[in-house]
Amino acid sequence: MKTALRSRRSISQPLADSDVLKTLYPAHLHGADGYPLCSEFEVFSGSRIGKGIRTKVDFMRGTVMARFTGQLTSEILQHTLQVTPTSHVHDPYFIGLLSHSCAPNCLLDMTHLELLALVDIPAGTRLTVDYALTEDTLFRQFPCDCGSGNCRGWITGRRETVNEKGRKHLLRRAPK
Numbered sequence: 158m159k160t161a162l163r164s165r166r167s168i169s170q171p172l173a174d175s176d177v178l179k180t181l182y183p184a185h186l187h188g189a190d191g192y193p194l195c196s197e198f199e200v201f202s203g204s205r206i207g208k209g210i211r212t213k214v215d216f217m218r219g220t221v222m223a224r225f226t227g228q229l230t231s232e233i234l235q236h237t238l239q240v241t242p243t244s245h246v247h248d249p250y251f252i253g254l255l256s257h258s259c260a261p262n263c264l265l266d267m268t269h270l271e272l273l274a275l276v277d278i279p280a281g282t283r284l285t286v287d288y289a290l291t292e293d294t295l296f297r298q299f300p301c302d303c304g305s306g307n308c309r310g311w312i313t314g315r316r317e318t319v320n321e322k323g324r325k326h327l328l329r330r331a332p333k
């Protein structure tokens with residue numbers, strides 16, 4: 158089993174030197190300690206959900222999968238995640254591309270800027286987080302059809318109420 162650990166990475170396929178330290182971030186961040194390696198993660202484009210991040214190796218529950226970085230901004234943008242109520246990290250290369258799920262397989266630690274595996278995650282899995290765990294207010298509220306038993310149907314930040322569009326969506330979705 159190919160399992161990535163924070164302290165000991167055991168990848169059974171030997172990698173070319175040039176690939177070993179390549180990360181999803183721009184070239185100047187390649188080789189930075191703990192950033193998401195191209196040998197372990199990939200960006201993919203889904204037809205319905207837009208871009209996402211997928212694993213290329215297995216990760217065990219509870220492990221730190223990668224550290225992340227980005228530009229700090231006071232604005233809420235499409236690819237920002239909240240660090241404090243007034244500061245957000247803009248990362249359009251990695252965590253800004255994570256998909257939402259109401260039953261996510263990952264957790265963002267916004268204090269240590271780390272992505273953690275909440276469950277055992279096999280290679281080839283789309284990574285998901287619950288946006289309401291980090292965001293007070295979303296860039297844009299959106300419908301969810303993640304398929305989990307506790308799917309909320311409409312996703313908001315943790316400190317905002319469902320908007321008009323969301324109320325209509327939830328009414329349409331409600332079982333008769």
Ligand SMILES: [Zn+2]
Pocket residue numbers: 258259260301302303304305307308309310
């Ligand atoms: Zn959902």
